[in-house]
Amino acid sequence: MKIWVPLDSAAVALGADDVADAISAEAAKRGVDVTIVRNGSRGMIWLEPLVEVATDDGRLAFGPMEPGEVPALFDGLESHAKCLGLTEELPWMVRQTRLTFARCGVIDPLSLHDYELHHGLKGLKRALSMMPAEIVQEVTDSGLRGRGGAGFPTGIKWKTVHDAAGPQKYIVCNADEGDSATFADRMLMEGDPFTLIEGMAIAGIAVGATKGYIYTRSEYPIAISQFQKAIEIARREGILGPRVMGSDYSFDMEVRVGAGAYVCGEETSLLNSMEGKRAVVRAKPPLPALEGFMGKPTVVNNVISLASVPVIMDRGAAFYKNYGMGRSHGTMALQIAGNVKYGGLFETAFGLSLGEIVEDIAGGTASGRPVKAVQVGGPLGAWFPPALFDTPFTYEDFAAKDGLIGHAGLTIADDSVDMLKMARFAMEFCAIESCGKCTPCRIGAVRGVETLDRVAAGDPSGIPLVADLCNTMKSGSLCALGGFTPYPVMSALTHFPDDFATAKEAAE
Amino acid sequence: MPATPAFDAAGEETLSEILNAHRGIEGPLLPILHAVQEAFGHVPQEALPIIAQDLNISRAEAHGVMSFYHDFRENPAGRTVLKLCRAEACKSVGADALADQTREKLGIDWHDTTEDGAITLEPVFCLGLCACGPAAMVNGKLVGRADAAKLDKILEGAR
Numbered sequence: 082m083k084i085w086v087p088l089d090s091a092a093v094a095l096g097a098d099d100v101a102d103a104i105s106a107e108a109a110k111r112g113v114d115v116t117i118v119r120n121g122s123r124g125m126i127w128l129e130p131l132v133e134v135a136t137d138d139g140r141l142a143f144g145p146m147e148p149g150e151v152p153a154l155f156d157g158l159e160s161h162a163k164c165l166g167l168t169e170e171l172p173w174m175v176r177q178t179r180l181t182f183a184r185c186g187v188i189d190p191l192s193l194h195d196y197e198l199h200h201g202l203k204g205l206k207r208a209l210s211m212m213p214a215e216i217v218q219e220v221t222d223s224g225l226r227g228r229g230g231a232g233f234p235t236g237i238k239w240k241t242v243h244d245a246a247g248p249q250k251y252i253v254c255n256a257d258e259g260d261s262a263t264f265a266d267r268m269l270m271e272g273d274p275f276t277l278i279e280g281m282a283i284a285g286i287a288v289g290a291t292k293g294y295i296y297t298r299s300e301y302p303i304a305i306s307q308f309q310k311a312i313e314i315a316r317r318e319g320i321l322g323p324r325v326m327g328s329d330y331s332f333d334m335e336v337r338v339g340a341g342a343y344v345c346g347e348e349t350s351l352l353n354s355m356e357g358k359r360a361v362v363r364a365k366p367p368l369p370a371l372e373g374f375m376g377k378p379t380v381v382n383n384v385i386s387l388a389s390v391p392v393i394m395d396r397g398a399a400f401y402k403n404y405g406m407g408r409s410h411g412t413m414a415l416q417i418a419g420n421v422k423y424g425g426l427f428e429t430a431f432g433l434s435l436g437e438i439v440e441d442i443a444g445g446t447a448s449g450r451p452v453k454a455v456q457v458g459g460p461l462g463a464w465f466p467p468a469l470f471d472t473p474f475t476y477e478d479f480a481a482k483d484g485l486i487g488h489a490g491l492t493i494a495d496d497s498v499d500m501l502k503m504a505r506f507a508m509e510f511c512a513i514e515s516c517g518k519c520t521p522c523r524i525g526a527v528r529g530v531e532t533l534d535r536v537a538a539g540d541p542s543g544i545p546l547v548a549d550l551c552n553t554m555k556s557g558s559l560c561a562l563g564g565f566t567p568y569p570v571m572s573a574l575t576h577f578p579d580d581f582a583t584a585k586e587a588a589e
Numbered sequence: 590m591p592a593t594p595a596f597d598a599a600g601e602e603t604l605s606e607i608l609n610a611h612r613g614i615e616g617p618l619l620p621i622l623h624a625v626q627e628a629f630g631h632v633p634q635e636a637l638p639i640i641a642q643d644l645n646i647s648r649a650e651a652h653g654v655m656s657f658y659h660d661f662r663e664n665p666a667g668r669t670v671l672k673l674c675r676a677e678a679c680k681s682v683g684a685d686a687l688a689d690q691t692r693e694k695l696g697i698d699w700h701d702t703t704e705d706g707a708i709t710l711e712p713v714f715c716l717g718l719c720a721c722g723p724a725a726m727v728n729g730k731l732v733g734r735a736d737a738a739k740l741d742k743i744l745e746g747a748r
């Protein structure tokens with residue numbers, strides 16, 4: 082019997098380890114030979130721990146599983162109370178376009194053999210048969226844009242580093258995924274780490290870098306240990322090292338762990354952090370592409386940007402570019418979170434409307450109450466009211482509505498949420514996490530909290546002050562922490578003015 | 590509050606092992622601080638000048654780096670560190686109420702430790718468990734869909 086039990090953090094947080102133990106114990110008790118594979122998550126977090134059992138027809142899914150329900154698995158599969166049917170036929174799976182996450186949840190994350198059986202290493206092999214400039218061109222042609230938030234074309238960034246002189250260049254993978262509602266980087270590092278290793282190796286070959294770093298978060302212990310194991314395996318198998326897959330290229334990598342500072346996700350703060358300095362944001366220019374880690378030309382890319390490269394190299398730029406809408410090409414790994422009925426990771430081409438995502442795919446709220454607002458793009462993203470649910474999920478359409486898609490996290494909130502409190506939290510978060518370099522961010526955010534407290538206490542004169550503060554922060558901040566905190570604040574104020582009309586309530 | 594243990598000869602020995610293990614790597618300070626906190630449970634202030642000297646940076650610089658990050662503590666934490674997520678996705682499923690209840694029950698605020706030295710409460714901004722919040726971490730172990738009953742059960746053992 083072959084059984085999959087995810088080791089994904091979310092599955093573990095919901096009891097997957099206990100379920101795995103119960104399976105081993107029951108198998109031993111019954112004298113049944115069972116192989117347990119600790120896979121990544123399929124992304125259906127509401128069904129975690131999601132257990133799968135191999136059958137002649139495919140993998141049967143069971144979830145959410147409790148240890149007490151394990152013995153019944155051995156009495157009959159289809160008759161089990163938690164049997165959901167074949168995983169691949171579940172509506173959530175059928176509706177996706179899984180390119181970057183094609184293997185996540187499917188394979189044994191630490192089996193290179195399994196990886197290769199599922200198209201793994203094909204992209205790298207093709208890259209090794211090309212000139213570096215051709216690889217850069219292929220990535221440019223795919224239309225891939227940075228998935229870390231800013232949406233900068235990945236190929237153009239690579240070209241700058243490719244063209245830069247220097248014996249030493251670096252690939253830095255930004256795995257500092259600090260936005261609330263995001264977990265795609267974590268899921269990939271846990272569920273399909275070789276894809277990221279392959280993507281980074283291709284990047285290294287393309288731009289002439291021999292060393293890579295993955296900067297991730299101390300809040301992600303499982304991702305860290307899983308990724309470190311994957312690096313060791315890749316090294317042992319000659320994917321990494323002085324001769325990448327037997328070629329003349331050398332490439333190796335190392336994991337670095339942050340220490341609980343949100344701003345370290347900003348690329349220049351991240352580089353300072355890696356260099357062992359205070360992680361204040363650097364002014365640009367110089368661009369990290371020219372003077373990055375240790376002052377050397379450096380590609381800084383998000384996990385999902387880099388992990389999308391293998392499929393682009395394997396299937397070709399045109400294949401990837403054909404997905405999507407407008408100038409937003411390819412797929413995006415939506416992370417649907419918060420008060421949501423069906424929450425998790427859903428990879429799809431750009432262009433679905435926000436309403437389709439929230440109502441249709443996510444099924445609305447878990448509480449069953451009406452959706453009040455959806456924050457798109459993490460703590461620096463705007464809150465969207467249902468009136469804007471026709472907005473297509475693309476970089477440009479969200480920018481046109483004073484929002485952003487960021488790393489594609491969506492926090493769904495029901496009508497019990499107080500948007501004044503959420504606006505206050507945005508300011509508080511900015512104050513706590515500011516690197517301190519710019520006054521409008523460092524001091525403005527503190528004033529923002531105080532002013533919103535005044536509004537909450539019934540003083541409407543604070544509202545124009547908040548708007549003024551937001552303008553100052555927008556124009557006077559070096560990076561998007563201070564510069565974009567006005568998005569959640571102003572969107573809350575604009576779309577939910579009733580939550581700020583506290584004077585009336587106080588008087589009543 | 591537990592007393593800060595003296596940074597004795599054994600401590601210096603541990604520190605010098607850590608420093609040796611990090612020789613030759615690029616940007617060693619952050620990995621060193623992590624290793625020190627892992628070994629001592631906090632970053633003893635006596636360690637900073639030694640680290641600074643070893644890396645040829647000023648003591649102020651070392652202190653400036655350490656104090657930049659929320660993770661590093663100057664004093665030991667309680668035996669159990671409870672981290673509760675305060676970010677938006679968890680807020681939308683009641684993280685604020687859970688935090689209020691927890692603070693009241695433990696009689697402490699964020700960053701404080703109970704008087705018996707058992708539990709330290711820390712805020713955390715996102716554990717990547719945003720589709721199964723409220724999220725918590727107890728001594729490194731992840732907890733999804735946390736509620737008062739779940740936390741009570743976990744913390745019972747900590748007392």
Ligand SMILES: Cc1cc2nc3c(=O)[nH]c(=O)nc-3n(C[C@H](O)[C@H](O)[C@H](O)COP(=O)(O)O)c2cc1C
Nearest residue numbers: 227228229255257258259346347348382383386561
């Ligand atoms: C405050 C702040 C936090 C950020 N956090 C992240 C992050 O966690 N992960 C990430 O990839 N990019 C983050 N970014 C964006 C990075 O600065 C940078 O644009 C990105 O890593 C580039 O990679 P990409 O082009 O592949 O997206 C952040 C930016 C700011 C201003």
Ligand code: SF4
Nearest residue numbers: 516518519522560563
């Ligand atoms: S906006 Fe804030 S976080 Fe960004 S550089 Fe300025 S002070 Fe630092």
